[in-house]
Amino acid sequence: MNKIVQGRDIDGNKIELNVEDLYFRPAVYGVLIQDNKVLMMNQKFGYCLPGGALDLGETFEESLKREIREETGYEIKIINIVEVTSEFFKFPPSSQKTFKDAHSIRMFFTCKILSEDKSNIHLEKIEEEWNIKPEWIAISELENIKIGDSTDLVSIIKKSIN
Amino acid sequence: MKTVEGLTMSSEKIIINVDDLYFRPSIYAIIIKDNQLLMTKFGKYGYFLPGGGIDLGENHIDTLIRELKEETGYTVEVGDLLDIQTAFFKSPIKEKYSHTIKIFYRAEIVSENPEDIKLTESETILKVTQEWVNLSEIENLKMAGDDGKLLEIVKNCIKK
Numbered sequence: 001m002n003k004i005v006q007g008r009d010i011d012g013n014k015i016e017l018n019v020e021d022l023y024f025r026p027a028v029y030g031v032l033i034q035d036n037k038v039l040m041m042n043q044k045f046g047y048c049l050p051g052g053a054l055d056l057g058e059t060f061e062e063s064l065k066r067e068i069r070e071e072t073g074y075e076i077k078i079i080n081i082v083e084v085t086s087e088f089f090k091f092p093p094s095s096q097k098t099f100k101d102a103h104s105i106r107m108f109f110t111c112k113i114l115s116e117d118k119s120n121i122h123l124e125k126i127e128e129e130w131n132i133k134p135e136w137i138a139i140s141e142l143e144n145i146k147i148g149d150s151t152d153l154v155s156i157i158k159k160s161i162n
Numbered sequence: 163m164k165t166v167e168g169l170t171m172s173s174e175k176i177i178i179n180v181d182d183l184y185f186r187p188s189i190y191a192i193i194i195k196d197n198q199l200l201m202t203k204f205g206k207y208g209y210f211l212p213g214g215g216i217d218l219g220e221n222h223i224d225t226l227i228r229e230l231k232e233e234t235g236y237t238v239e240v241g242d243l244l245d246i247q248t249a250f251f252k253s254p255i256k257e258k259y260s261h262t263i264k265i266f267y268r269a270e271i272v273s274e275n276p277e278d279i280k281l282t283e284s285e286t287i288l289k290v291t292q293e294w295v296n297l298s299e300i301e302n303l304k305m306a307g308d309d310g311k312l313l314e315i316v317k318n319c320i321k322k
Contacts, residue, residue, distance in 0.1 A: 003219060005219045019218055019219035022218045022219055023218075024185040024186075024187055024216075024218065025185075026185055026187055026263045054185075054248075054261075054263075056180050056181075056183045056184075056185070056261050057164060057166045057180035057183055057250070057261065058248075059248040060246055060248045060263070061248075081243060081244075081245060081246050082243075083243065084222060084243055084246070084265050086216070086220070086221040086222045086223075088219065103218050103219060105187045105216070105222065105263060105265075107246055107263075107265075
């Protein structure tokens with residue numbers, strides 16, 4: 001009999017996933033806070049944090065710096081690990097690529113911005129399709145925006161502040 | 163071909179082809195009691211922390227509780243997240259090369275039942291045992307598959 005785990009889709013709905021279909025997807029995300037605002041990525045499913053999956057052969061520091069540079073143009077310094085979550089995740093359908101269901105190990109770090117160069121922004125095709133763009137969101141507005149992510153990002157952001 | 167610098171179980175540096183790597187997320191516990199740290203000894207290779215690889219479909223906290231039970235017979239309560247490390251690593255028993263994500267948590271022992279100990283085949287081959295090591299002696303230990311980072315993580319944990 002197949003082993004099943006409870007996972008989530010991008011809207012946070014609970015779904016059942018077959019363990020045999022899963023692959024490991026370690027991923028890193030940055031929490032950047034400045035002037036009571038947090039840097040988030042606005043995309044067609046709602047808001048998420050900047051970051052993404054590790055490439056094979058890449059350290060978590062290299063991945064996080066690369067992902068944030070490509071998505072926002074910011075050069076960053078990693079300060080601290082805040083949270084690690086295990087997520088079983090079904091990707092939304094895309095015309096670009098078919099994704100397998102993922103066992104994602106998501107690592108969230110507080111970071112500090114060192115410099116900015118918008119010409120370093122380089123989006124993947126899927127990110128362009130989702131119309132992903134950086135936006136500073138006031139901490140006080142977090143409860144009022146639509147989070148497009150399977151994780152409770154608001155509590156991770158609040159944990160980063162404390 | 164793209165390569166990265168990795169380590170063997172004897173902590174020797176090796177060059178690994180990125181194409182040969184696979185992801186191995188893993189989780190380890192720092193358990194300190196009476197000024198002693200619980201460590202896993204891998205026979206001749208030396209010491210590391212108790213813990214191990216996460217299974218597909220398993221929450222990482224459940225992995226830590228399961229690994230501790232199977233390796234040490236201790237039932238633990240998992241505490242604060244302490245640190246993360248990326249490492250590239252050659253398996254001591256197979257021609258396999260892992261891109262390992264090591265996640266470190268503080269943990270506390272709740273109860274003990276030696277009958278829960280159930281070593282895997284590779285742990286038996288590696289002659290895995292458990293030892294309580296005095297904090298003052300950790301610096302002199304030979305670590306298995308480590309480049310000095312483990313000592314740093316343990317020292318930071320003691321300071322917190």
